[in-house]
Amino acid sequence: MKPTNNQIKLFTPATIGLLLVIIFGAYTVLMRFKMGDIHTNMQDDFPWGIWIGFNVLGGVAMAGGGFVTASAVYLLNMKKYKPIARPAILTAFIGYLLAASSIMIDIGHPLRVWHPVVMWQIQSVMFIVAIHVLLYTTVLALESSPMFLEKLKLDGLKTIVEKIMVGIALFGTLLSVLHQSSLGAVYLIVPYKLHTLWYSSILPFSFLVSAVMMGLCMVSFLMILSSRFFKCSLNMDILTGLARGALVTAAFYLLVKTYILLSGPGLSAAFAGSMESRMYLLEMSVGVLIPLFLLLLPGIRNSLAGILLVDILVICGVIINRLNVSIFGMLRQAEEMGVQYSPNGNEIIISLFMVAVGALLYKLAVKYFNVLSYEDV
Amino acid sequence: MEASFLVDMTKCIGCRGCQIACKQWNGNKTDKTKMGPKFTNPVKLNAKTYTNIDFFESVNGDKLTYDFARNGCFHCKKPACVSACPVSALVKTKEGSVIYRAERCIGCRYCMLGCPFNIPKFEWGTVFPKIQKCTFCHDRLLENKIPACAKTCPSGTIHFADGIENNLKEARRRLSENPGKYFNHIYGEKEVGGTSVLLLSSVPLDQIGYQKVGDAVIPDLTWKYIGGIPAVIGMVLAAGIGSWVITRRNKNMDKEDNS
Ligand code: SF4
Ligand code: SF4
Numbered sequence: 001m002k003p004t005n006n007q008i009k010l011f012t013p014a015t016i017g018l019l020l021v022i023i024f025g026a027y028t029v030l031m032r033f034k035m036g037d038i039h040t041n042m043q044d045d046f047p048w049g050i051w052i053g054f055n056v057l058g059g060v061a062m063a064g065g066g067f068v069t070a071s072a073v074y075l076l077n078m079k080k081y082k083p084i085a086r087p088a089i090l091t092a093f094i095g096y097l098l099a100a101s102s103i104m105i106d107i108g109h110p111l112r113v114w115h116p117v118v119m120w121q122i123q124s125v126m127f128i129v130a131i132h133v134l135l136y137t138t139v140l141a142l143e144s145s146p147m148f149l150e151k152l153k154l155d156g157l158k159t160i161v162e163k164i165m166v167g168i169a170l171f172g173t174l175l176s177v178l179h180q181s182s183l184g185a186v187y188l189i190v191p192y193k194l195h196t197l198w199y200s201s202i203l204p205f206s207f208l209v210s211a212v213m214m215g216l217c218m219v220s221f222l223m224i225l226s227s228r229f230f231k232c233s234l235n236m237d238i239l240t241g242l243a244r245g246a247l248v249t250a251a252f253y254l255l256v257k258t259y260i261l262l263s264g265p266g267l268s269a270a271f272a273g274s275m276e277s278r279m280y281l282l283e284m285s286v287g288v289l290i291p292l293f294l295l296l297l298p299g300i301r302n303s304l305a306g307i308l309l310v311d312i313l314v315i316c317g318v319i320i321n322r323l324n325v326s327i328f329g330m331l332r333q334a335e336e337m338g339v340q341y342s343p344n345g346n347e348i349i350i351s352l353f354m355v356a357v358g359a360l361l362y363k364l365a366v367k368y369f370n371v372l373s374y375e376d377v
Numbered sequence: 378m379e380a381s382f383l384v385d386m387t388k389c390i391g392c393r394g395c396q397i398a399c400k401q402w403n404g405n406k407t408d409k410t411k412m413g414p415k416f417t418n419p420v421k422l423n424a425k426t427y428t429n430i431d432f433f434e435s436v437n438g439d440k441l442t443y444d445f446a447r448n449g450c451f452h453c454k455k456p457a458c459v460s461a462c463p464v465s466a467l468v469k470t471k472e473g474s475v476i477y478r479a480e481r482c483i484g485c486r487y488c489m490l491g492c493p494f495n496i497p498k499f500e501w502g503t504v505f506p507k508i509q510k511c512t513f514c515h516d517r518l519l520e521n522k523i524p525a526c527a528k529t530c531p532s533g534t535i536h537f538a539d540g541i542e543n544n545l546k547e548a549r550r551r552l553s554e555n556p557g558k559y560f561n562h563i564y565g566e567k568e569v570g571g572t573s574v575l576l577l578s579s580v581p582l583d584q585i586g587y588q589k590v591g592d593a594v595i596p597d598l599t600w601k602y603i604g605g606i607p608a609v610i611g612m613v614l615a616a617g618i619g620s621w622v623i624t625r626r627n628k629n630m631d632k633e634d635n636s
Contacts, residue, residue, distance in 0.1 A: 044423060044498045047486040075617050077624035108484020108499070108506040112464075115483050119464040125599050126487045127463035128606070170617040177613050178606060185602040189461055189491040192590050204602050337495060338421075 008230050008367045015363065018356040025353020028346055032105060041344045045337040046330070048106075049347055053326030055102035055354050057183055058319045059095045061207070063140075064215025066092020067176035068245075070143060074169035084238055086147060086371050087226070088219045093140040094361050098354045100133055105350060125185045132179035139172040147369045180211040187325055195329040196265040197280045203325075206256045210287075213249040214318040216242050221311035222362075224304065229363075232372050234304070243307050246314065247295040254288050279320070279328045287317015379573075380452075380473040380518050382527065383536040383544040385551065386578040386585070387558060389445040391416075391430055395526035395535060399428050402514060402525035422448055424498040427511040428526060433585050444578070446585040447534070450475060450496045450511035451565055451572035454541075458510075460596035461491035466508070473541075473573045474513030482508055493569055493590045513573070544575050551577060570594035 032038045042049045069088035072078045104110045116130040142161060149158040161168075184207030187194055200206070220242040227234040261270060270277050270284075291310045300306030327341065334341055343351070365371055400407065408419040408426065416432035428449035435442055452475050459467045459475060466481040467488055477497075484506055488497045500506040514524035522528070527535040538544045548563045564576035568590050576582065583589050 039502065043501065044421070044489065045495050047489040047499065071617065075621045075624070077621075077627070103485075106485075108486070109482060112481075112483045115481060116463045119481060121463055121465045122603065123460045123596060123600065124463040124487070125603065126461060126485055128603060130463055166621060170614070170621070173617055174610060174613045178609060181609075182602070185599060186487070188598045188602060189457055189487075189595060191593065191595070191598060192493050192588065193490075201598070201601065 008363070010367070014229075015360065018360050021349075021352050021356040022360065025349050025356065028349050029105060029353065032346075032350070033110070038346045039344065040347050041341055042347075043339055043341070045339045046334045046341040048326060049341065050323075050327065050343045050351050051102050051106040051347065053323050054319070054351055056099045056106075057322035057326055059099040059102065059354070059358075060180065060183060061211045061214050061318050061322060062218050062315070063092035063095030063099075064176070064180060064211035064213075065219040066095075066140060066143075066215070067173050068212055068215045069219060070169040071173045074166050075173065080241060081238060083235060084219055084223060086144070087222055087366075088215075089140060089143045090147075090365055090371055091218065091222055091362065092215075093137070093144045094358050094365075096133065096137045096140055097361075098358050100137055102354055103133070125182055125189065128182045129179065129186060132175055132182060136172065136175040136179055139168060139175060142168050143172060147365075147371060151369055176211075177208060181205060181208040183207050184325075190330070193330055193333040194325065195276045195332060197261070197269055197276055198325050198329045200260040200264055202256065202260060206253070206260060209249060209253045209256055210318050210321060213246055213253055214314055216246045216249065217311040217314040220246075220307060221315060224308050224311070226366065226372055230366055230372065236302075236304070239304070239307050240302055243295060243301050243310065246310065247292070247301070250288055250292045250295065250314070254292060257284065257288065276324075276329060276332065279324050283317055283320040283324055286313050287321060291317070378472050378518060378521070379540050380513055380524070381538050381541040381544045382524075382574045383538065383548050384447050384574060384576050385534055385536065386445055386447065386576065388532045388534040389430065389447065390532050390534075391432060391443060391445050392531065393418075393430050394529045394531060395447070396426070396429050398525040398529035399511075400426070402517070403427065403512075422496070422498060424500045424507075424509040427509070431586050444580050444585050446578070446587065447576075448586070449574070450513070451494060451568075451574045452511075452513055453569055454571040454573065455569070455594045455596050457491040457493060457569070457595035458488035458497055460599060461487040463487070467497075470515060472513070472515060472518045474515040474518060475510075476512050476515045477508050477510060479507045484508075491595065493595060494588055541571070541573055541575070548575055548577055567592045570597075 028038065040049060065088045069081060069085050072081050073085045104113060107113065116127050117134065121127045143165070145161055146158050149155075149161065181204035184204035187199070187203055188201065191199055220239055223234065223239065226232060261267060270280055291313045294300045294306060294310050300310070331341065399405070405425040405427070408423070410418055411420060413420050415434065417429065419426050419429055422429060428447065431446040431448055433444040433446065435444065452473060456467070456469055456475050459469050463485065464481045464483060466478050467475060468478065469475050486499055488508060489495070489499060497508045497510045499508060514522070517524055523537040527537040536544065536547065538547065545563065545566060548566075552559050552561060552563070559577055559579055560581050562582065564578070564582045564587060565572040565574055570592065576587070578585060
């Protein structure tokens with residue numbers, strides 16, 4: 001990968017599209033804070049919608065690539081992956097910033113978002129989640145700081161940060177393991193509400209494993225996209241390495257999911273023909289079975305198009321999983337209470353707004369900082 | 378004092394006096410009356426309605442009969458909502474009530490998700506929304522007064538006692554002295570680990586809208602995860618430091634080889 005910063009054009013059709021979404025979204029966010037709660041389809045018997053299900057759960061899972069790469073490079077000393085450390089960590093940083101902002105938009109009292117920090121309630125998974133979002137976002141800021149510091153010519157500070165990078169990476173890995181799993185633990189509290197296809201005491205573990213799988217694919221996906229949009233060269237060696245990692249994780253994840261299915265409702269539940277079983281089969285085939293099959297074929301595992309396809313499948317599959325846990329799997333109980341949920345326009349536009357902001361931030365970072373061309377080992 | 382209700386639905390006459398007393402004592406506004414398929418009004422609990430009487434109509438031969446159900450917080454012994462709240466805005470008091478301290482709440486609504494009976498309600502569409510739920514008239518309990526709904530109930534449906542044990546004894550007495558009158562189950566004795574509000578009815582309770590829940594204490598389910606965190610921290614640190622030391626030694630050996 002060579003420095004290509006100046007070749008990246010600021011205004012492309014894609015960027016203008018992003019800006020449009022951002023303008024609409026910003027207006028909606030403004031209204032949300034001005035009028036309290038703009039109208040959404042969240043309601044008493046369905047208190048969490050897609051802001052939690054898609055932006056927070058999906059965004060954090062997407063950021064899984066950050067800690068996987070950081071531990072590979074800084075703890076396991078796998079030098080080969082050094083070039084992707086910066087983009088992976090930056091992606092995670094942006095993902096966490098967005099998840100944190102989505103939480104701010106979602107909760108009723110954004111100005112009290114600091115309360116958990118001083119009002120410890122260690123029985124609450126939500127408390128665990130809140131503390132980890134805070135700490136890990138800080139760690140990600142530190143982990144990605146060298147590229148900002150070098151731009152600001154603060155070399156002294158940069159050297160200090162790089163000296164303690166191993167420690168930071170270790171702490172970050174610890175926080176990530178806990179945070180990814182605690183998002184699954186959030187749903188341990190709903191044994192009677194969440195459909196048995198997903199409810200399980202090992203939900204935290206399954207969230208962690210799927211985040212690793214998605215993280216690997218997300219990093220690889222971004223590399224391929226960057227090579228296309230930002231015209232930097234691709235390192236096929238790294239891509240196949242990531243694909244091999246994804247293969248191993250996906251195989252393990254399949255075991256975890258099989259255990260959940262068999263120890264819970266049993267195989268027949270997956271083929272019951274209900275809405276839930278269809279969503280379950282969709283999640284499993286898109287996110288696990290088809291990618292696993294494709295990755296087992298060396299021809300696909302070593303081809304750019306094949307890897308791209310697998311990446312997209314896994315990313316979609318894990319997002320479907322998060323939506324299944326947070327929304328589709330909860331609809332049945334809501335129906336028993338006589339309510340329905342599907343996101344309304346306001347919810348969708350704010351969700352898209354978050355994604356667009358993330359994409360734009362990434363692009364700006366790539367343009368103005370040394371993200372993709374960092375090769376010094 | 379440890380407040381407890383024994384709610385005997387066979388005694389209820391559907392007058393909704395408890396609903397009105399509750400609204401008056403808590404200063405909650407009324408809802409616009411809506412025509413629904415049932416006589417229940419308001420149709421559901423909401424941020425202004427902590428309790429309501431649910432009307433279930435059935436035809437027995439040529440007779441129309443009503444079964445009533447009283448909805449409201451069960452004031453669980455080990456409340457899921459309390460364990461869910463990250464800032465202890467919800468607490469179980471020594472008086473037995475589960476109360477809400479608005480000034481702490483961040484509005485995350487995890488309590489709503491966690492409560493197996495969907496009791497906490499949210500003031501949707503307001504600038505500074507609060508959670509709203511039955512307080513067991515905690516302010517009255519502190520003055521040694523019984524909750525407003527129990528005080529009002531003309532038919533003795535809502536029976537107040539100091540101590541859950543006393544109400545359990547009373548419930549068992551009613552069940553054994555009136556064979557055939559009741560569906561033989563005390564709802565709340567074992568549900569979610571036991572609740573301060575106990576229910577008796579002549580029909581199976583899930584027929585009149587009560588959730589089918591197990592006996593597991595819900596906070597224990599999440600505690601299994603949280604309690605395991607120290608072990609996870611130990612494992613990750615050991616694995617992380619271990620692999621770092623090993624790979625570093627390899628690196629140093631590489632260097633020596635090169636020189
Ligand atoms: S019924 Fe729900 S709101 Fe009431 S104490 Fe139990 S968990 Fe909390
Ligand atoms: S909404 Fe308020 S009371 Fe409910 S869990 Fe969140 S902070 Fe606690």
